[in-house]
Amino acid sequence: MLTRRDVLQKCLTLGSAVIASHVSPEVMLAAFQDREKQIRKPTPVNTLGPFYKRLAPVNDVMRAPGDSGVPLNIAGQVFDTRGDIVTDATIEIWQTNHQGYYDLDGYHYRGKRQVDKSGGYTFESVIPGHYPDKSRICQHVHYLVQAPGHKTLVTQLYFATDPVFEGDSVKNYVRDPLIQTPELIRPVMLTGDPNEVHAKVRFELCLERL
Amino acid sequence: MRPNPAVLFLLPFLAAAASAQTARQEKTINLPGEVSVEMATISHAGNLVAAISSDHSVRVWSVRSGELLRTIEGGKAPSALQFSNDERLLAVSDQLETYRKGTVKVFDTDTWKVQHEFADEAPVYWLAFSADNRHLAGAGFIDSYVWDLPAGKKAATLSPPFGGTNSMAFSPDGAWVATADCDTFVRVYDTSTGALHSATQGNLLEPWTVAFSPDGKSLMVGGIDKTILVIEAASGKISRTLPKQPGLVWSLDVSPDGKHAIVVYTSAGRFLDTNHLALWDLDKGAILAEFQKPGITIQGGTFVRDHYLFAVASGNQLTLWSLP
Numbered sequence: 069m070l071t072r073r074d075v076l077q078k079c080l081t082l083g084s085a086v087i088a089s090h091v092s093p094e095v096m097l098a099a100f101q102d103r104e105k106q107i108r109k110p111t112p113v114n115t116l117g118p119f120y121k122r123l124a125p126v127n128d129v130m131r132a133p134g135d136s137g138v139p140l141n142i143a144g145q146v147f148d149t150r151g152d153i154v155t156d157a158t159i160e161i162w163q164t165n166h167q168g169y170y171d172l173d174g175y176h177y178r179g180k181r182q183v184d185k186s187g188g189y190t191f192e193s194v195i196p197g198h199y200p201d202k203s204r205i206c207q208h209v210h211y212l213v214q215a216p217g218h219k220t221l222v223t224q225l226y227f228a229t230d231p232v233f234e235g236d237s238v239k240n241y242v243r244d245p246l247i248q249t250p251e252l253i254r255p256v257m258l259t260g261d262p263n264e265v266h267a268k269v270r271f272e273l274c275l276e277r278l
Numbered sequence: 279m280r281p282n283p284a285v286l287f288l289l290p291f292l293a294a295a296a297s298a299q300t301a302r303q304e305k306t307i308n309l310p311g312e313v314s315v316e317m318a319t320i321s322h323a324g325n326l327v328a329a330i331s332s333d334h335s336v337r338v339w340s341v342r343s344g345e346l347l348r349t350i351e352g353g354k355a356p357s358a359l360q361f362s363n364d365e366r367l368l369a370v371s372d373q374l375e376t377y378r379k380g381t382v383k384v385f386d387t388d389t390w391k392v393q394h395e396f397a398d399e400a401p402v403y404w405l406a407f408s409a410d411n412r413h414l415a416g417a418g419f420i421d422s423y424v425w426d427l428p429a430g431k432k433a434a435t436l437s438p439p440f441g442g443t444n445s446m447a448f449s450p451d452g453a454w455v456a457t458a459d460c461d462t463f464v465r466v467y468d469t470s471t472g473a474l475h476s477a478t479q480g481n482l483l484e485p486w487t488v489a490f491s492p493d494g495k496s497l498m499v500g501g502i503d504k505t506i507l508v509i510e511a512a513s514g515k516i517s518r519t520l521p522k523q524p525g526l527v528w529s530l531d532v533s534p535d536g537k538h539a540i541v542v543y544t545s546a547g548r549f550l551d552t553n554h555l556a557l558w559d560l561d562k563g564a565i566l567a568e569f570q571k572p573g574i575t576i577q578g579g580t581f582v583r584d585h586y587l588f589a590v591a592s593g594n595q596l597t598l599w600s601l602p
Contacts, residue, residue, distance in 0.1 A: 116442065116461075117441065117460045117484050118486070118549065119483065120441060120461070120483070120484055122479075169547050170546060199548075245376075246376070248378075
């Protein structure tokens with residue numbers, strides 16, 4: 069099967085592609101190859117519910133002073149499937165508190181924000197708890213990502229440190245019936261001293277263009 | 279925040295507790311060994327009960343005798359089941375790939391042959407037949423569908439902007455199908471074409487369940503808001519809100535005369551524990567009777583003559599109860 073790289077190389081050789089530039093075809097090809105490395109798969113989808121609540125406030129600091137639980141910083145960037153940064157995305161997230169309860173009366177641990185000029189975002193939160201019902205649902209953060217010209221993404225972020233995975237999320241992700249791929253399970257970097265642990269997670273998002 | 283949801287959940291009922299537990303146990307069906315019931319439904323006439331069990335099979339029993347009539351095996355991950363209103367059909371959805379691919383098979387309940395199979399769709403997790411058994415609807419996390427059974431093909435794909443659909447219901451004349459959507463809207467579509475008729479946003483949180491009144495003029499909608507809204511079907515306007523509900527509204531059934539409703543509740547922290555049911559007088563806006571037991575999950579039910587027959591799962595037991 070021909071790759072896009074093969075096709076471009078043939079086009080350049082045969083003159084089907086004209087490079088309106090002073091740079092050589094070799095340089096252009098190298099640039100293309102670099103670019104091609106950034107092509108991304110769309111972030112896998114996951115369920116929205118059941119506790120989505122509309123009208124979440126614009127707020128990326130969801131952790132209130134004195135909140136129990138392990139402080140969590142979530143950061144990432146939003147791309148499209150061509151590897152381009154999406155600069156006009158809105159990210160809405162919601163999760164349980166550290167004990168596994170959603171705030172249904174208010175908007176604690178619910179927030180949304182626009183990405184910055186580099187497509188980046190951060191949220192300050194806590195590591196969510198497991199649902200108290202002893203179901204097999206792992207700790208997770210819900211995402212709703214919307215951007216003009218792109219398909220709305222509904223997904224969830226999971227934590228590789230979740231005890232359900234027993235240290236091997238690639239093998240054990242199937243223990244949660246809602247996780248269809250280990251791609252949504254992100255490594256957790258723990259910092260600070262043992263009495264004041266902080267967690268950091270990166271979660272890059274990739275949207276499909278309409 | 280709900281620091282102690284169990285207490286909050288029970289508080290409204292302390293006064294009414296003495297009148298509760300009026301349900302009568304009708305029959306207990308034991309499943310083999312370690313097999314547990316994951317989902318169950320009772321036919322509208324109250325003659326058949328079917329269940330998806332943990333071994334991924336679907337079993338069908340006679341309500342009257344408790345006799346096992348059929349075991350349907352071979353499903354990968356059955357996700358919903360529903361009888362047609364005349365009991366002649368049983369629809370079973372199967373999730374072949376999570377979020378990606380599913381199939382719906384419609385069985386003839388006399389011969390148990392597959393009458394229709396709708397494949398290559400996104401999985402659905404809720405099924406509903408129209409009263410005339412002409413249409414079947416399936417609600418999924420991505421897309422929802424309406425199938426025309428006599429034509430043997432899909433009539434419409436219903437796609438809310440995001441999040442999918444929790445449940446669906448047909449109007450009594452089958453002309454409209456209503457969806458309780460995860461983006462918090464309740465939408466009403468033309469059954470045959472899938473054209474959007476109305477969209478109502480009365481909830482802040484997700485609606486879980488929707489039901490038409492027997493005259494088709496209104497819709498009742500319940501969900502995580504702990505409210506039941508009454509919506510005019512024609513206009514989509516909210517006409518009434520029932521008194522605050524004692525829990526998250528998991529499902530609701532309206533009686534054939536439109537005077538009563540059965541509401542099944544759950545709680546925020548244990549939302550899979552559907553162990554509380556109430557019979558509402560819709561005119562008075564008051565609870566007439568309740569049923570609540572720890573360690574059970576209340577499954578599907580149906581109004582049969584002068585009582586409500588419902589299935590309760592606990593471990594490998596499926597118990598049928600009736601509430602006068």
